[in-house]
Amino acid sequence: MRQRLTDYRLFWREFRDTFHSTGAVLPSGRRLARSLASRVQAADQPQKILEVGPGTGPVTSQIISRLGPDDHLDLVELNERFADVLQDRLNSDPRWQAVANRVRVLQIPIEEVEPDIRYDVIVSGLPLNNFSCELVEQILAQFHRLAANQASLSFFEYVAVRKAKSLVAKHAERRRLAGIEQMLRREFDSWEFDRQCVLANVPPAWVHHLRLPGGMNPKQKTEVAEPAITGP
Numbered sequence: 001m002r003q004r005l006t007d008y009r010l011f012w013r014e015f016r017d018t019f020h021s022t023g024a025v026l027p028s029g030r031r032l033a034r035s036l037a038s039r040v041q042a043a044d045q046p047q048k049i050l051e052v053g054p055g056t057g058p059v060t061s062q063i064i065s066r067l068g069p070d071d072h073l074d075l076v077e078l079n080e081r082f083a084d085v086l087q088d089r090l091n092s093d094p095r096w097q098a099v100a101n102r103v104r105v106l107q108i109p110i111e112e113v114e115p116d117i118r119y120d121v122i123v124s125g126l127p128l129n130n131f132s133c134e135l136v137e138q139i140l141a142q143f144h145r146l147a148a149n150q151a152s153l154s155f156f157e158y159v160a161v162r163k164a165k166s167l168v169a170k171h172a173e174r175r176r177l178a179g180i181e182q183m184l185r186r187e188f189d190s191w192e193f194d195r196q197c198v199l200a201n202v203p204p205a206w207v208h209h210l211r212l213p214g215g216m217n218p219k220q221k222t223e224v225a226e227p228a229i230t231g232p
Protein backbone atom coordinates (compact mmCIF):
# COMPACT_ATOMS: atom_id res chain seq x y z
CA MET A 1 0.00 0.00 0.00
CA ARG A 2 2.83 2.39 0.94
CA GLN A 3 4.64 1.49 -2.27
CA ARG A 4 1.47 2.29 -4.22
CA LEU A 5 1.08 5.72 -2.61
CA THR A 6 4.73 6.56 -3.33
CA ASP A 7 4.24 5.45 -6.95
CA TYR A 8 1.10 7.58 -7.28
CA ARG A 9 2.91 10.62 -5.90
CA LEU A 10 5.86 10.23 -8.27
CA PHE A 11 3.53 9.57 -11.20
CA TRP A 12 1.53 12.72 -10.47
CA ARG A 13 4.74 14.78 -10.22
CA GLU A 14 6.00 13.39 -13.54
CA PHE A 15 2.60 13.99 -15.15
CA ARG A 16 2.91 17.65 -14.13
CA ASP A 17 6.55 18.07 -15.17
CA THR A 18 6.76 15.77 -18.22
CA PHE A 19 3.13 15.52 -19.36
CA HIS A 20 4.08 14.85 -22.97
CA SER A 21 5.95 11.61 -22.31
CA THR A 22 4.19 10.48 -19.09
CA GLY A 23 0.75 10.88 -20.66
CA ALA A 24 -1.39 9.77 -17.69
CA VAL A 25 -2.32 11.09 -14.26
CA LEU A 26 -2.20 7.70 -12.56
CA PRO A 27 -0.37 4.43 -13.11
CA SER A 28 -2.49 1.72 -14.77
CA GLY A 29 -4.93 -0.09 -12.49
CA ARG A 30 -4.65 -3.81 -11.81
CA ARG A 31 -7.21 -4.94 -14.41
CA LEU A 32 -5.58 -2.93 -17.17
CA ALA A 33 -2.13 -4.15 -16.11
CA ARG A 34 -3.36 -7.78 -16.16
CA SER A 35 -4.85 -7.41 -19.61
CA LEU A 36 -1.65 -5.85 -20.97
CA ALA A 37 0.45 -8.68 -19.50
CA SER A 38 -1.93 -11.44 -20.60
CA ARG A 39 0.17 -12.48 -23.64
CA VAL A 40 3.08 -13.47 -21.44
CA GLN A 41 2.22 -17.14 -21.36
CA ALA A 42 3.89 -20.49 -20.79
CA ALA A 43 5.71 -21.58 -23.97
CA ASP A 44 7.88 -24.48 -25.18
CA GLN A 45 10.85 -22.13 -25.65
CA PRO A 46 12.25 -19.44 -23.33
CA GLN A 47 10.57 -16.14 -24.19
CA LYS A 48 12.16 -12.74 -24.69
CA ILE A 49 9.83 -10.06 -23.41
CA LEU A 50 10.05 -6.31 -23.88
CA GLU A 51 8.07 -3.76 -21.88
CA VAL A 52 8.20 -0.22 -23.23
CA GLY A 53 7.33 2.69 -20.92
CA PRO A 54 6.91 0.69 -17.68
CA GLY A 55 6.69 3.85 -15.52
CA THR A 56 6.52 2.80 -11.85
CA GLY A 57 5.92 -0.84 -12.84
CA PRO A 58 2.25 -1.88 -12.40
CA VAL A 59 2.34 -3.86 -15.66
CA THR A 60 5.89 -5.07 -14.94
CA SER A 61 4.60 -6.66 -11.73
CA GLN A 62 2.01 -8.62 -13.70
CA ILE A 63 4.60 -9.65 -16.29
CA ILE A 64 6.98 -10.80 -13.55
CA SER A 65 4.30 -13.00 -12.01
CA ARG A 66 3.88 -14.72 -15.41
CA LEU A 67 7.57 -15.03 -16.26
CA GLY A 68 8.74 -18.59 -17.08
CA PRO A 69 11.96 -19.88 -15.45
CA ASP A 70 14.12 -19.12 -18.52
CA ASP A 71 12.33 -16.04 -19.83
CA HIS A 72 14.11 -12.68 -20.10
CA LEU A 73 12.53 -9.27 -19.64
CA ASP A 74 13.87 -5.92 -20.88
CA LEU A 75 12.31 -2.72 -19.51
CA VAL A 76 12.85 0.32 -21.75
CA GLU A 77 12.01 3.52 -19.88
CA LEU A 78 12.84 7.04 -21.04
CA ASN A 79 12.35 8.76 -17.68
CA GLU A 80 15.31 8.56 -15.30
CA ARG A 81 13.15 8.82 -12.13
CA PHE A 82 10.94 5.92 -13.25
CA ALA A 83 14.00 3.88 -14.29
CA ASP A 84 15.45 4.40 -10.77
CA VAL A 85 12.18 3.22 -9.18
CA LEU A 86 12.26 0.06 -11.31
CA GLN A 87 15.90 -0.64 -10.45
CA ASP A 88 15.25 -0.06 -6.71
CA ARG A 89 12.37 -2.47 -6.85
CA LEU A 90 14.52 -5.12 -8.54
CA ASN A 91 16.99 -4.69 -5.65
CA SER A 92 14.50 -4.68 -2.79
CA ASP A 93 11.09 -6.25 -3.59
CA PRO A 94 11.43 -10.03 -2.92
CA ARG A 95 9.14 -10.94 -5.83
CA TRP A 96 11.15 -8.79 -8.24
CA GLN A 97 14.51 -9.82 -6.72
CA ALA A 98 13.73 -13.46 -7.52
CA VAL A 99 13.91 -12.71 -11.26
CA ALA A 100 16.34 -9.76 -11.19
CA ASN A 101 19.12 -11.69 -12.96
CA ARG A 102 16.81 -12.02 -16.01
CA VAL A 103 15.56 -8.45 -16.07
CA ARG A 104 17.34 -5.37 -17.48
CA VAL A 105 16.33 -1.73 -17.08
CA LEU A 106 17.40 0.30 -20.14
CA GLN A 107 17.02 4.02 -19.58
CA ILE A 108 16.72 5.13 -23.21
CA PRO A 109 13.93 6.01 -25.63
CA ILE A 110 12.58 2.98 -27.48
CA GLU A 111 13.51 4.65 -30.78
CA GLU A 112 17.19 4.23 -29.86
CA VAL A 113 17.14 0.53 -28.96
CA GLU A 114 19.41 -1.43 -31.31
CA PRO A 115 17.44 -4.22 -32.98
CA ASP A 116 19.95 -6.92 -32.05
CA ILE A 117 17.35 -8.83 -30.02
CA ARG A 118 13.99 -9.97 -31.42
CA TYR A 119 11.25 -10.16 -28.81
CA ASP A 120 8.44 -12.73 -28.60
CA VAL A 121 6.19 -10.48 -26.54
CA ILE A 122 6.13 -6.68 -26.61
CA VAL A 123 4.00 -4.72 -24.14
CA SER A 124 3.80 -0.96 -24.53
CA GLY A 125 2.50 1.70 -22.15
CA LEU A 126 3.53 4.59 -24.42
CA PRO A 127 1.07 7.49 -24.68
CA LEU A 128 1.07 7.43 -28.50
CA ASN A 129 -1.76 9.97 -28.70
CA ASN A 130 0.57 12.60 -27.18
CA PHE A 131 3.25 12.18 -29.83
CA SER A 132 3.84 13.70 -33.25
CA CYS A 133 2.86 11.59 -36.28
CA GLU A 134 6.56 11.26 -37.16
CA LEU A 135 7.38 9.86 -33.73
CA VAL A 136 4.43 7.44 -33.77
CA GLU A 137 5.52 6.25 -37.19
CA GLN A 138 9.07 5.76 -35.92
CA ILE A 139 7.89 3.86 -32.83
CA LEU A 140 5.54 1.56 -34.77
CA ALA A 141 8.38 0.80 -37.18
CA GLN A 142 10.64 0.07 -34.23
CA PHE A 143 8.08 -2.37 -32.76
CA HIS A 144 8.08 -4.26 -36.07
CA ARG A 145 11.86 -4.21 -36.19
CA LEU A 146 12.17 -5.60 -32.66
CA ALA A 147 9.49 -8.29 -33.13
CA ALA A 148 10.34 -11.98 -33.57
CA ASN A 149 8.25 -13.91 -36.04
CA GLN A 150 4.64 -14.08 -34.74
CA ALA A 151 5.45 -11.84 -31.79
CA SER A 152 2.57 -10.32 -29.87
CA LEU A 153 2.31 -6.58 -29.30
CA SER A 154 -0.10 -5.35 -26.62
CA PHE A 155 -0.78 -1.70 -25.92
CA PHE A 156 -3.59 0.46 -24.62
CA GLU A 157 -5.28 3.73 -25.28
CA TYR A 158 -7.96 5.45 -23.26
CA VAL A 159 -11.48 4.98 -24.62
CA ALA A 160 -12.50 7.69 -27.12
CA VAL A 161 -9.42 9.74 -26.30
CA ARG A 162 -8.71 10.87 -29.88
CA LYS A 163 -12.34 11.75 -30.51
CA ALA A 164 -12.60 13.71 -27.26
CA LYS A 165 -9.36 15.60 -27.94
CA SER A 166 -10.38 16.32 -31.55
CA LEU A 167 -13.64 17.92 -30.42
CA VAL A 168 -11.82 20.75 -28.65
CA ALA A 169 -8.63 20.83 -30.75
CA LYS A 170 -7.41 23.38 -33.27
CA HIS A 171 -6.81 22.41 -36.90
CA ALA A 172 -3.14 21.38 -36.59
CA GLU A 173 -3.91 19.25 -33.56
CA ARG A 174 -6.84 17.60 -35.35
CA ARG A 175 -4.55 16.77 -38.25
CA ARG A 176 -2.04 15.21 -35.88
CA LEU A 177 -4.73 13.08 -34.19
CA ALA A 178 -6.18 12.03 -37.55
CA GLY A 179 -2.70 11.01 -38.72
CA ILE A 180 -2.23 8.84 -35.62
CA GLU A 181 -5.72 7.36 -36.06
CA GLN A 182 -4.85 6.44 -39.64
CA MET A 183 -1.57 4.75 -38.70
CA LEU A 184 -3.13 2.80 -35.84
CA ARG A 185 -6.13 1.81 -37.96
CA ARG A 186 -3.73 0.33 -40.52
CA GLU A 187 -1.95 -1.63 -37.81
CA PHE A 188 -5.27 -2.91 -36.40
CA ASP A 189 -6.61 -3.88 -39.83
CA SER A 190 -3.44 -5.80 -40.60
CA TRP A 191 -2.41 -7.38 -37.32
CA GLU A 192 -4.98 -7.07 -34.53
CA PHE A 193 -6.35 -10.41 -33.30
CA ASP A 194 -8.00 -9.40 -30.04
CA ARG A 195 -9.04 -6.33 -28.07
CA GLN A 196 -10.45 -5.86 -24.61
CA CYS A 197 -12.29 -2.97 -23.07
CA VAL A 198 -11.20 -2.44 -19.47
CA LEU A 199 -13.94 -0.36 -17.86
CA ALA A 200 -12.52 -0.78 -14.35
CA ASN A 201 -9.71 1.69 -14.94
CA VAL A 202 -9.44 5.45 -14.52
CA PRO A 203 -10.04 6.32 -17.29
CA PRO A 204 -11.45 3.20 -19.05
CA ALA A 205 -9.13 1.83 -21.73
CA TRP A 206 -8.97 -0.35 -24.82
CA VAL A 207 -6.21 -2.95 -24.86
CA HIS A 208 -5.14 -3.95 -28.35
CA HIS A 209 -3.37 -7.24 -29.04
CA LEU A 210 -1.55 -7.54 -32.38
CA ARG A 211 0.35 -10.45 -33.91
CA LEU A 212 3.37 -9.11 -35.82
CA PRO A 213 5.21 -10.86 -38.62
CA GLY A 214 8.84 -10.34 -37.57
CA GLY A 215 11.37 -9.29 -40.18
CA MET A 216 8.88 -7.26 -42.22
CA ASN A 217 9.93 -3.98 -43.74
CA PRO A 218 7.94 -1.82 -41.30
CA LYS A 219 7.99 1.25 -43.58
CA GLN A 220 5.54 -0.41 -45.95
CA LYS A 221 2.90 -0.68 -43.25
CA THR A 222 3.36 2.61 -41.45
CA GLU A 223 3.65 5.15 -44.24
CA VAL A 224 1.35 8.04 -43.38
CA ALA A 225 -0.87 9.52 -46.01
CA GLU A 226 -2.06 13.11 -45.54
CA PRO A 227 -5.16 12.88 -43.35
CA ALA A 228 -8.21 14.40 -45.03
CA ILE A 229 -9.49 17.07 -42.69
CA THR A 230 -11.47 20.09 -43.55
CA GLY A 231 -12.54 22.99 -41.42
CA PRO A 232 -10.88 25.98 -39.71
Ligand SMILES: C[S@@+](CC[C@H](N)C(=O)[O-])C[C@H]1O[C@@H](n2cnc3c(N)ncnc32)[C@H](O)[C@@H]1O
Pocket residue numbers: 021022023024026027028052053054055056057058059076077078079082108109110111124125126127
Ligand atom coordinates in the same frame (compact mmCIF):
# COMPACT_ATOMS: atom_id res chain seq x y z
C1 LIG B 1 1.22 6.35 -19.70
S1 LIG B 1 2.77 6.04 -18.87
C2 LIG B 1 2.55 4.30 -18.59
C3 LIG B 1 3.29 3.81 -17.37
C4 LIG B 1 2.97 2.37 -16.97
N1 LIG B 1 3.20 1.43 -18.05
C5 LIG B 1 1.55 2.26 -16.49
O1 LIG B 1 0.76 1.61 -17.20
O2 LIG B 1 1.22 2.82 -15.44
C6 LIG B 1 3.92 6.15 -20.23
C7 LIG B 1 5.35 5.75 -19.90
O3 LIG B 1 6.10 5.74 -21.12
C8 LIG B 1 7.39 6.34 -20.89
N2 LIG B 1 7.88 6.83 -22.20
C9 LIG B 1 7.40 7.87 -22.94
N3 LIG B 1 8.06 7.98 -24.10
C10 LIG B 1 8.96 6.96 -24.14
C11 LIG B 1 9.91 6.52 -25.10
N4 LIG B 1 10.08 7.17 -26.26
N5 LIG B 1 10.68 5.43 -24.82
C12 LIG B 1 10.52 4.77 -23.63
N6 LIG B 1 9.63 5.14 -22.67
C13 LIG B 1 8.86 6.22 -22.92
C14 LIG B 1 7.08 7.44 -19.88
O4 LIG B 1 8.23 7.90 -19.22
C15 LIG B 1 6.08 6.71 -18.96
O5 LIG B 1 6.75 5.96 -18.01
